[in-house]
Amino acid sequence: MSELTLSKAIGAGLRRALADDDHVLLMGEDIGELGGVFRVTDGLKHEFGAERVVDTPLAESGIVGTAIGLAFRGYRAVCEIQFDGFIYPAFDQIVAQVAKLHARTQGAVRVPLTLRVPYGGAIGSVEHHSESPEAYFAHTAGLRVVSPSNPQDAYDMIRQAIASDDPVMYFEPKRRYWSKGEVDLEHIPMPLDKARVVREGTDVTLIAYGPLVATALDAAAAATDEGLSVEVIDLRSLAPIDFDTVEDSVNKTGRVVIVHEAAQFGGLGAEIAATITDRCFYRLEAPPQRVTGFNVPYPPAKLEEHFVPDLDRMLDAVDRVMGRENSLTGWVAR
Amino acid sequence: MSELTLSKAIGAGLRRALADDDHVLLMGEDIGELGGVFRVTDGLKHEFGAERVVDTPLAESGIVGTAIGLAFRGYRAVCEIQFDGFIYPAFDQIVAQVAKLHARTQGAVRVPLTLRVPYGGAIGSVEHHSESPEAYFAHTAGLRVVSPSNPQDAYDMIRQAIASDDPVMYFEPKRRYWSKGEVDLEHIPMPLDKARVVREGTDVTLIAYGPLVATALDAAAAATDEGLSVEVIDLRSLAPIDFDTVEDSVNKTGRVVIVHEAAQFGGLGAEIAATITDRCFYRLEAPPQRVTGFNVPYPPAKLEEHFVPDLDRMLDAVDRVMGRENSLTGWVAR
């Protein structure tokens, strides 16, 4: 066990993958000498050489497209997309090639690519640096989409993503890069596509992933002051979603709040709410509530505190599903 | 009034837009001499010249990117993307530029672009020619997404899309290009963002759009044989969705079936089901059911009859929401 930040835990996972399998290589912009703008790959070029930690030309489609060719040759490329907002130039190669090649060739070609995407907001950055594009990829058949919320999962899941014979979009909660946690570098991790109940509760199921898991846990803690027992689920895998774990929780609580930073309209919260309603219809005490980013482009830094779901907005939704006074019923002066 | 196919109705709308506003121009691959692979722009180059009906180099990002520049100069470009599966190279320009420029510039820049996208399957074509990517764009703040289901709407909506100061993704149900209907070239159309109840009913609300509206109407007709009254809603606008019209219908029927060709996971059906559940929770008699494409890449032509929702699968879902015998309860031999 050693204490690591989430970013260092990813770096440790990458180092381990590079050491264990010489067909693993890293590609991206500024990942070599610089170690990436977030220093996730710090030192790896010096340790493994420029052939395995590759600074590429500035072209995301080129990065993913050449990574596919490397897969044909048996390599497992881990591509770093510098920021969430810069993944779109690679969208065609991801959606039309990476996601479909295995099915297209009836299983003959495997594309064990891992795409690392630092995502999410609340870091005071400028446009294109705080987006949450996960729903685009979760809706794309052929891709797996995951997002860790803590250092241990970050370490385990990056290794599982690289080891997977399927392409995996690995969304890194950049806002949590510096949060620390104990990391066991040797234990046997749980399956990559399973969700985890990170806090048990009986009144409400609060579903989160990536950067908002920590906020959800804070909200659950705060809710106890109001005598509420909130169960928090960290989805970890966004495609597929572990609905069995979700279903068990909702069958217990009967109330659901789903949170994510991405815009609400057509976001993952919709799929989660729809599937829960389908599977737990007769158990639901209230309609699942979504606390998400608004249906607007990510706002300037001075407004992001309003855009990114916080503890108060989560608790307001908890009040809604509990039928308590909330922002929609309005505030009754005491 | 004149009888037109859906494709000719779009062509008529384009001709009208070109004639009415000399800042309207068409851009795309093979839209000139050839008139487009579906002949939607047939004759327009000869009528309006190569400066206004522009055959572009073979690059979708280039088409959309230059169309944005033309918008800065006051032009309203109508870009044809030859097939649904070829829109991804333009994804970055659409999502990072077209959708965000107006908000980015606090309203100073308007991008009145129209992107015409023939979409959907059941035409016996090969990979990349039968996709339904609408959810990607509906989830993207700043874009409007619409899809006509009949010649009259096709004519009205393309004109409204071009006239709109917002960027509009205009999804053309290519499988219905050849379906005929009376088109009034002069009437005042209903608002672009309103849904239409295309068949009244009292037992179940069947929500469809684009290519599946016709199938949904067939299903509703067939349902009468089983004594069921199915109301069919043609959404027309996919972003925003006219939930007021949907809500009124569901409050009447209490039962909902949503259909689309796109993969179910993270598709528009999820947003529709989630919002209906939120707004009509206490009125719902059964969980909203989704009849959609599977969560797989679009299959080869010989399998598409299974992939694309048909009348039988829609009726099976109707049976589910009605609590009747259906594929999930299993079949009881009579």
Added chain:
Amino acid sequence: MRTGLSEKTSTGGSISSSTATADEPVQLLTPEGVRIESPEYDSWVEDVAGDELLAIYQDMTVVRRFDNEATALQRQGQLGLWPPLLGQEAAQVGSARVLRQDDFVFTSYRENAVAYVRGVPLEDMTKVWRGVANSGWDPFTVNMATPAVIIGAQTLHATGYAMGCQRDGVDSVAVAYFGDGATSQGDVNEAMIFAASFKAPVVFFCQNNQWAISEPVGVQAIRPISDRAPGFGIPSIRVDGNDVLAVMAATRVALERARSGGGATFIEAVTYRMGPHTTSDDPSRYEDLGEHEEWAAKDPILRFERYLDQLGLLTDEARASVKAAADDAAKRFRAACIALPDPEPLSVFDNVYAEPHSGLERQKREFAAYLSYVEGSDR
């Protein structure tokens, strides 16, 4: 207007004293089938003689016969669509024949002659167009990826594959085939940039058949397409794509450079699409008949026939056996194509993922239940 002398309309550093004439495609066989001397390229094909020449002739003949048969099958409703390669036999057969088995090919949808030379069964090439599969063969059995329909995408795959060859320390080469229209796609340009920066052993083989569906090459490029690569640091060769010998020579120059660590080469094979873009296309809407006739006179097979004639190689037996081979291939292809089995309904869920996927398995179960339900029910 005034322009500066040091302004560049050329990328400089030319190894040629006569770059002005370099736009003339490399040619070893005139349209009349006359072999013309080329001090620079003769040595690259000096070994090509006798039976080898007949084999080349047979390949081109078989492929044309097959291509016509496929078009016929489409007309008869056996195929949904077919993209004829008519007129491009020399560019494809010539380049493909000089590849090694361990080289790897990434193509678009029209390179069926390349697939034939690589050893792909003819009927497999039609699986996609018959709608029984999303692609026709296992790429690793013939070291050729199944066609990329997204224009230009495969050029990056080839470049990445070449980067893999470098890492493996082998001298295998990746070859990317694409069209003139494809050169406008960002991906193709990014492929050249990556290939140049990493000195990747890849050959960019562009068949400039003068058309991208209805758009003449002039819409894509106002200069010879072969002019672009040098600016990226990639030498290029403009070759007569209807001259199978010249194509073989040029491709060998490129392969040799790649194998010896010299990196990428760009080849523009100047040819012509004698058929429609696909069977659903109508060239009469946009094609100039005069141009078509001009190119008909430059037919790659006719030209090669004349050459073989002059060499006295095209005996009646030779002709007969080649024709027999073509007829036989076409006959067997037709039968095999029509016999291609339809896929099972539930196979729609197969191979989406290499590993188990909870969400998909549930959907598959429900659809299986639905299928047996509708079979059972009398609705």
Added chain:
Amino acid sequence: MRTGLSEKTSTGGSISSSTATADEPVQLLTPEGVRIESPEYDSWVEDVAGDELLAIYQDMTVVRRFDNEATALQRQGQLGLWPPLLGQEAAQVGSARVLRQDDFVFTSYRENAVAYVRGVPLEDMTKVWRGVANSGWDPFTVNMATPAVIIGAQTLHATGYAMGCQRDGVDSVAVAYFGDGATSQGDVNEAMIFAASFKAPVVFFCQNNQWAISEPVGVQAIRPISDRAPGFGIPSIRVDGNDVLAVMAATRVALERARSGGGATFIEAVTYRMGPHTTSDDPSRYEDLGEHEEWAAKDPILRFERYLDQLGLLTDEARASVKAAADDAAKRFRAACIALPDPEPLSVFDNVYAEPHSGLERQKREFAAYLSYVEGSDR
């Protein structure tokens, strides 16, 4: 290995007898500030004298002062981030000063000297970095789009704008500014292809400052970047980007060609990023100090000062007034920047659409209710 003479490492058709030397950037001022004769370019700057020279000097000085002030504000927490243009003053001021007001400029994030010359208030350039807005000004008030952060995207916008100018029959020109790293993006290459095919009046102005964050230009290009455009049919000029006179001359050549119907020109301004990529970057991790020092000796302002000195233009008064102007601009900028008002919470819903949007209005109502609720409540 053998290579064919007709093989091309150049795009041919050169108008220059000495393409080999064409890689040497056009220079009118040596680093020592000595004016060197250039029969080809002198005429393009013969009118640049006296007060004009002092105005150029003042622009570069003010911009550097402002740039340093912005860096200071970032250090003090007033800005979240800042991308210094230190070292690129000549490339930006020189090219921007020869533009007409009715030309339209599309840039990336580092072109703040261009924005200054276009008339953008200094504090507006920092709105984005202070986080009060997603872009700083109304593009139509200064005919300059707000910066594109997505690398290369703006080159297509410029090309499209130029296509609009053609249709309007005006001789306005669109100018795209971008970096060396940007040249690897598909979009930039597609922009050249569209510009060439449509002969669009656009100037591609590439500032090759040797770095894309930590990647040296060698990762993007193994030949001079100016070598690429000719292959697309676009003439290019490689100019000393730290020589403001040469930059002005080259830009005028390009503008003149565009206005007179000659289409696009590509300019590579060879310069150096003397500061970090942004204030959060750490060049010590990747930059060679020797190289940095070499370029420091070629400083564009120092060089121009020496030149003005030799002309006897840099009197003490001149120096003093320029310094005063710079200090004053910096002082007013600092005050205005710090005074930039924060946006209202509900403005997050503004201008997403130009026309009413039912879905968004409902969300806005609910958020407004939430805001007043949390204000009112005692949670």
